[in-house]
Amino acid sequence: MSVLTVDHVAVGYTNTVIIEELSAAIPEKKITTIIGPNGCGKSTLLKAIARILKTQNGAIFLDGRAIQQVSTKEIAKKMAILPQSAEAPSGLTIFELVSYGRFPHQRGFGTLKKEDLQHIHWAIEVTGLGELRDRPVEALSGGQRQRVWIAMALAQDTEILILDEPTTYLDLAHQLDILLLLKKLNEEEGKTIVMVLHDLNHASRFSHYMIAMKDGKIITEGKPEKVMKSENLKAVFDINAILMTCPFSQNPICLSYQLNKETECLLQTC
Amino acid sequence: MSDSVEESIDLKKVYKGSRPIIATVILLGGTIGLLFAIGLSVSFGAADIDFGTVWSAVFQFNPNLTTHQIIQDIRLPRVLGAGLVGACFAVAGSIMQGMTRNPLADSGLLGLNAGAAFMLAICFAFFPGLPYMYIILFSFFGAALGAGIVYGVGSLAKGGLTPMRLVLAGAAVSALLGALSEGVAIYFRIGQDLAFWNAGGVSGTKWEHLKVMSPWIIAAIIGAIMLSKSITLLSLGDEVAIGLGQRTGRIKFFGSVVVLVLAGAAVSVVGAVGFVGLIVPHLTRFLVGSDYRWIVPCSAILGSLLVILADFAARMINPPYETPIGALIALIGVPFFLYLARKGGKEL
Structure with missing residues (x-):
């Protein structure tokens, strides 16, 4: 069941379109994480879902109703937002x-x-x-x-929590601390959580669903096992990643990585 | 929310915050202080009038006595005018600071006062003898003009509007509008009228002015109080406010209207006096916290008090001559501005 649906949405700022056309569905009572390189439009997507940015085309549906047609106060009873630099x-x-x-x-x-x-x-x-x-x-x-x-x-x-990079600027222990809190809220209170994270391993470890974006488009989406594959990471971040299974959560994690170009160079010199 | 947690809460022990108590003390104490300041200001002046006469002049007015006339026609409207003007500048400043999250926002610093004063000059030059009820409308328009130009100039800069950039734009635009006002004054030979209006502080306030401006000011302050909760949300940032279900565009529009009316009305009486809207909201925030439901009414009271006392000082420093009230307030305002600017605009 999806509680939030993004339907052929175009969104951006006054003179630049960041996302030309994008559709996605956010599953109910799950943790969904959007990943992608800087400037790929992940925060823009989150802001569009949160109605901070108006969609230029298409619509976003909350419980089957287009958010533009519901009063903003009513939406605020269903969806809470934590902006990046509050x-x-x-x-x-x-x-x-x-x-x-x-x-x-x-x-x-x-x-x-x-x-x-x-x-x-x-x-x-x-x-x-x-x-x-x-x-x-x-x-x-x-x-x-x-x-x-x-x-x-x-x-x-609210049933839904939207968080834009909730762990940025925090040290390792505090990052985990916030994510564990979100996990607890998801499990015990049944909150639907949508967030943007930069740390792939955190995303994989704590999400039920991942959306990987690049250049305003979704490259791949699904369970962490499906998204966290070396070919996907190559396509999204342009990196060669070595993946293994997390001993704590049994999710795929990225052990280390190199820039795509570098590996090519290395291979050539070998 | 889990049921178990809900049950375990003893509501009597739930903390509700201590600010309302301080704010109530300020509102009550401030009102008493205000009455005292009004009494003080009415009782003392260039003419030596004993307190008994003052009392009877206010409550048993006899138009045949000169002393009674001084109290009724000069001192009383002047004090009430000072109080209203102070409340206007202070509330306008607090709304501006909350809406824009700019700690340096003040109707003087952001060009509203200069705009209103410029329109007054235009008014005197082209429509001499225009009744005050129309003059005040010009003043509102002038405040809007000043604010519009400052925001326009500020937005042209690369990197958008920062508090400092807005203040710089405000200073430049104020200087320009001030120069234009001077030019108009010289060309149309209205320099004396205008100087009297601008530098004379609240001394020219008549009952006629009070009758015209009071409804505007009272309506705007009631509007400000009604908006105050929304202003608090805006002060958390636009994105947070939207997330909490605030219609930010609408609140900003109504907030701007309130600010323009308040600044315009105040300038139409006292001229372009700055810094009241800067000092008072900061002081109030320091005392009552960040909730604009308290900041707005407390600012109104403290602003009134500041201007009444400043006006009183202006009359008493060198009687029978009057020290310009704008200069007196700038004496406190400028160091305060420098202090805020040095703090890097961190405080809101």
Whole structure:
């Protein structure tokens, strides 16, 4: 079952079209990861799905309805977004930032009701920020800050979470920490998660479904075993990758790689 | 949300934030302070009038007494004008800073004030004797003109609009519009009228002005308060706001209208006084946090207070001569601006 469908979509910025025509389906209650080289249009696709960028052609369907025809507040009850470089105004505390996640559920001036407080409290606890909720967001480390934004998205109480490079700028342990949190949310809360990741091995290890893009087109998509093949990685990233099976997750991972050109050179000199 | 977690929450222990308490204290304390400042400002001036006379002039006005006339026709409208102008600049600044995420946004720095002042010069030159109710409309239009040119010039730069670039464009456009105003003033020999209007601060405020400007200002401030929750979301960034279901385009449009009305109305009374909209919202944010539902009303109160006290100081420093109020506020405003600029525009 797919909950989000991208149907022959063209999208880009004022003068440049990044994606000319693309169709895809995001499976429900699964983790889907979009991979691809810089500038391939993966963030653009994510932004189009998140209605941050308007599609120039085609349509995106959420639960069978075109998102342009549904009020943006209604969409916000089903889909939460974590942009790539979200930055909180200084002085904002964790509790305050997370409480803004309740906006789509509020009417009028937005006083927090019992239900809102429950969701905020839960979101802060599940992301492990309970001790810190009085602190200003800017006083946190990068990993904690990312958790706060995830908590805000969780307080939004949506079925779908959309994240643009949630692990960028984090160290190895904190990257894993965020991904494990997302995995837990998928397994325990049944959240549908769509994200962009740069790390292929993380993508393979944590995704049920992968979409590999290049030049605004999908090169291949499917389960990690199907996508993580050396010929696909060659086509998408122009690399020669040595793949093996991850001893932890039994998914294919990239042990090491070389640029395609380099291998050719090496082979020639040999 | 898991049921188990839901049940385990004791709502009495759920943290709700402490800011509302501070904000309420500011609103209540500020209002009392405001009343006190108004009383102070009405009671003291170039003419020595004792407090009993002031009281009776306000509450039992006798038009035959000169002292009563001074209070009723000069000091009272002047104080109320100062309060309104302060609230206007401060609220306009807070809305601008929230909407654009630009910590240096201020109607003076971004050319709105200069635009409005320029249109006032045009008004005086081409339509002398125009009633104030039309003058204020010109002022709104001028504020829009100034903002439009600044954003236009700023966008031309490669790499788009940054806070600093906008301020530079604002300074350049303000200088240009200021020069044009001077030119118009010299050519049409209205320099004296204009100088009186611009440098005279709020001293020229009459009841007639207050009657015309109050409805505009009150409507705009109510609008600002209604928008305040949405402004808070915009201050998190456009993408986050969209994700939370905010109609960003609509909010920005209404926010801009509110800002133009506030800045235009204020300039039409006091001239192009800058920095109130820069200082007050930052101070307010420091005190009440980042929620614009509190920042907007608290800014209004603190802005009023600042301008009333500045006007009072302007009269008391060297009586019976008046120190220009714009210069006095710039005395606090310029170092504050430098401080913010040095901080690299990190704070919002």
